[in-house]
Structure formats: C-alpha cells, structure tokens
Amino acid sequence: MLKMKVLIIIPAYNEQNSILKTVEELKDTIKKGKDKIKIDYVIINDCSKDKTLEICKENNLNIIDLSVNLGIGGAVQTGYKYAYENNYDIAIQMDADGQHKPEYIFDLIKGIEEDYEMVIASRFIEKNGFQSTFVRRLGINLYSGLIKMFSGITIKDTTSGYRVVNKRIIKYFAKNYPVDYPEPETNAILAKSKCKIKEIPVEMEERKGGKSSITACKSIYYAGKVALAILISSIKKGEIDE
Amino acid sequence: MNKILQILLIIGTILFTIFIIVKTSRKKLNYKLTLLWLCFCLFIIILAIFPQIIISTSKILHIETPVNALFLIFIFLLIVVVFYLSAELSKIQNKITILVQENSLLKKKIEEEAEKKEKKGM
Numbered sequence: 207m208l209k210m211k212v213l214i215i216i217p218a219y220n221e222q223n224s225i226l227k228t229v230e231e232l233k234d235t236i237k238k239g240k241d242k243i244k245i246d247y248v249i250i251n252d253c254s255k256d257k258t259l260e261i262c263k264e265n266n267l268n269i270i271d272l273s274v275n276l277g278i279g280g281a282v283q284t285g286y287k288y289a290y291e292n293n294y295d296i297a298i299q300m301d302a303d304g305q306h307k308p309e310y311i312f313d314l315i316k317g318i319e320e321d322y323e324m325v326i327a328s329r330f331i332e333k334n335g336f337q338s339t340f341v342r343r344l345g346i347n348l349y350s351g352l353i354k355m356f357s358g359i360t361i362k363d364t365t366s367g368y369r370v371v372n373k374r375i376i377k378y379f380a381k382n383y384p385v386d387y388p389e390p391e392t393n394a395i396l397a398k399s400k401c402k403i404k405e406i407p408v409e410m411e412e413r414k415g416g417k418s419s420i421t422a423c424k425s426i427y428y429a430g431k432v433a434l435a436i437l438i439s440s441i442k443k444g445e446i447d448e
Numbered sequence: 449m450n451k452i453l454q455i456l457l458i459i460g461t462i463l464f465t466i467f468i469i470v471k472t473s474r475k476k477l478n479y480k481l482t483l484l485w486l487c488f489c490l491f492i493i494i495l496a497i498f499p500q501i502i503i504s505t506s507k508i509l510h511i512e513t514p515v516n517a518l519f520l521i522f523i524f525l526l527i528v529v530v531f532y533l534s535a536e537l538s539k540i541q542n543k544i545t546i547l548v549q550e551n552s553l554l555k556k557k558i559e560e561e562a563e564k565k566e567k568k569g570m
Contacts, residue, residue, distance in 0.1 A: 270552050271555065273552060273555075274548045280548070283545075283549065287549055288553060385545070
C-alpha cells in the first residue's frame, strides 16, 4: 500500500501559553511513527491578538496566518483547503490548547485505514479523563439525540474537535464548512449523507491555556443554531457528492 | 388622508429621490440598490397622489384610520428591504471568508517558495 500523506490541522486563537508545548508533544509523537506514515502539521493562526504568531515564527513552526479573524470554522476550513491543495489523503483536526493528547493520532488514522470516512475521538465511550461541564454535556446530548433522530446514527461526542477525515470529506470540507461551532453541524451533515463514521475512546484533558470560545450567553445561541442546522441538513438530501 | 400629509409625503419623497440619484452619480450606491430605492419612492408617491388606495385598503382590513394602513404598508416594505439587505450581507460575508482564506494560502505559498530559493542559494 502506498504511504498515505497525513495533515494535522491546528487552529489557534490566542494560544500563546500552550501552542509551543502542544506542537512539541505532537512532533515527538510524529517521530515515533515516522517509518510507517508521513505526518505533517499546520497551525492556522486566526488573527490572534497575543504573541501566538511571533512564538510560531521564532520556533519555525509551520503556520498559516489569516489576515482577518474568521472564527473557528473559517480557520479550520483554511486547513482543509491547504490539505486539499497539497493533496493530503487524511486530515486530522486538533485543538492547540492541550486538551487533545497527540498519542491518539495513530488510532484515528487506523480508523481511516479500516475504511471509515470520519473517526471522532470521543470522551464519552469509556468516560475517563476530563468530561466537560454539566451544561456542555447537556448540549452535547441534545445534539446527539437530534442526529440520532434524523439520521439513525449514534454519535456520542458530537462537539469533539478532535477528529480525522478521509480524502473525499477533505474535498467536501474545503468547499463547505460552517462559520462557528462547526462540529455538531458537520457531524449531522455527514451522518445524513450516510458516511461511515466511527468513534474511538480517548481521554481528554482540561485546557492548559486560553479560554473556551463558548460563553454562557453564546451557548444558548449555539444550541439553537446547531439544532436549526441539523434540522435543515435533514431536509436536504445527502449533499456530499455534488 | 389630509392634504398636508399628502403634500409632505410628495415633497419628502422627491427630495429623497434627488438624494438617491446624487449618491448614485457619485458611485456611493450601486445601481442594483438604487433601483430598489427608486421603486420604493415611486410607490410612496403613487400612494400620496391616489389616497383612495390607502382608504380602500383600510376599509378592507377594518383599520380605523387610513394613516394606520399607511404605516402598516410602510412597515411591511421596510421588513422586505431589511431582509433583502441581510441576505446580501450573508453573501458578502461568505465572499470575504473565501478571499481571506485564498489570500492566506497564497501568502503561505510565496513564503515557502522564498524559503526554498534561500536554501538553494546557500
């Protein structure tokens, strides 16, 4: 089998305290598996107001710098566009704040080799490690229920930003990606389009630095927005294949 | 509708129309939107010249005073315009997102090329 090209997309917004450590850990992990598979990473700096850009430049990290703040969706999509243009076979999405341990990337990639189209790293399968706050779990379960209702597919950790997709989905994401809080929405669309989705159990940590982009007031808006997006995507038929 | 209201409406709308045309000629307003606003003005002038339209509308809808019917029609028109504008705004937002992404990817490509050349030069 040909060596697959893997890209790890790390969106970063005001992550000066954690970005270097995250990438260093990631590089160590990549080294361990370098005989088997070629893995690159790219940081997308979403116009951070702190020193994220300077730190990355000083340490010669691979970074794409957005000239205007686009929000998490627009930043991650830039990564998918980069993956698509540079012909990567697999794209992994990972947070810069240290919540996602890099050791799981091989498990995620294995899922794609087993012919799944998207593999999500899920906190709620073995229920170890950081389990998020009660209110967020409530939201996650709500989205999970909605997706189950409209597509019949069970996704437990619908908001997990740690996931891997194959080439077909990279192409789709490069063209279509929601602006804010994109994970549940894209999960719903893929589930509705009958993509093969798998969840693997992981442990997540509490964030080391930075703030969650989700505040109390926003979470109500997001709950409504995601529910609406899931409803609308359920009206549309499978839209992935043009 | 009384005569004074009619005259005020007509004068106000004519002034507004002149303002729109001046703005357009200075390229501060696109033709697409100019057309929208000119239609809006034309509609108001027609209502002011033929108040029977308002009076009969208010009778059909059982609205006590014709001026309230006028308000109702205006509010409806304004909602249409605001909705149209918010749809345009969404379109522009999507376009900006694509532009920023393409721009950043290009910037990245140029930097990579420059680095390659530097390495070769050494």
